Amino acid sequence: MAVSLAAALIFAAMAVAQPPADARNRALIDDLVTANHILATEGILDGYGHVSVRNPANPSHYFLSRSLAPGLVTAADIIEYDLDSNPIGDTRAGYRERFIHGEIYKARPDVMAIVHDHSPAVIPFSVSSVPLRAVAHMAAFIGEGVPVFEIRDVDGMTDMLVSNPKRGRALAKVLGDHPAALMRGHGAVVVGATVKEAVGRAYYLDLNARLQEQAILLGGKVTYFEPEEAKKTAPQDGFVRAWDVWKRKAEAK
């Protein structure tokens, strides 16, 4: 009895000193799950694509769901990876394109969250000579420039997937210090200083693509944001207000 009480006290003391990783990261993981559901609900991710967050307690690790449709992701599906995109103590199948995340986190210490999507509205701009440019103030970050990743420059004729570190590094290089990059014939990668910012940017990248196409179809001259306007127009709240309403909508589904 005395021994088991002592053991229980020691265990309790250890638990106070070192809460399990799951508990320490609970809020972050909850936001990551919510990000999956928002992006699925808003049609930015369908059965494919993914969103990750860097581990703030260990910046050389990040969290990403196991290979699963984003709309179905729960906290139990989240895997921790190192920046070479090796899972930490987990044997479940991961996304083949997880190298997008690891290699961008390596190249961009400022980036804390990444979305990779196949948003239908942006794909035309990844294959056309018409560049995606900012036409709407909520998407003014596009005015900082959105380069296009051409996978043929890296590996010639491929299956289009960023499924190894070499392709991930090349994508990170094209992204440079921009907020997003298009991937020719494939989709986009969008980064943020928070998961809310990355989700907001992914949402408005898609919306801007649709609005730009409509503006072009009107047939007149289109006036785009100047870089200086883009800088001045960046949302001040990191999309927090929009996140709250997107979250409620996604949870109501």
Ligand SMILES: [Zn+2]
């Ligand atoms: Zn993809």
